[in-house]
Amino acid sequence: MFGGKIMDTCNKEKFIAFFIPAITVLLVILSFSKTLVFFLIVGSLWGIGVAFFVPVSMAYSLEYAGSSSGRAVGTFRALQDLGLGVGPVVMGTVAPLVGYPVMFRWLAVLSLINFCYFQFYVRRRRKACPGP
Numbered sequence: 001m002f003g004g005k006i007m008d009t010c011n012k013e014k015f016i017a018f019f020i021p022a023i024t025v026l027l028v029i030l031s032f033s034k035t036l037v038f039f040l041i042v043g044s045l046w047g048i049g050v051a052f053f054v055p056v057s058m059a060y061s062l063e064y065a066g067s068s069s070g071r072a073v074g075t076f077r078a079l080q081d082l083g084l085g086v087g088p089v090v091m092g093t094v095a096p097l098v099g100y101p102v103m104f105r106w107l108a109v110l111s112l113i114n115f116c117y118f119q120f121y122v123r124r125r126r127k128a129c130p131g132p
Helices: 003-009 014-031 037-063 066-098 102-127
Strands: none
Touching: 003 037, 014 037, 014 066, 037 066, 066 102
């Protein structure tokens, strides 16, 4: 409810740089969770994190798409759908082999790799050649 207003007043890169590590930490906590209370806390925080991260990442991509905003939205949604479709299939195959805690730790590693990509490639590239 308040996310849109906050997102409009703050730098989108700061939001992304905050929520990717937050989601990474939540995945690590989830991998060690044993009680219902921890699962509920992680699930609630995960929902808040994703509720902020998805719109801010979409707005960030549109902000720098320029006249190609239609292609940016199409690419964003296609990759989002691909991740939501393929991710559970792959992790559903991995989980019986290594167990859920290890699977969530590997997802945390992937999230950390995404954060490094954002920090060291996307943000630096954006500073080197600023968009509109």
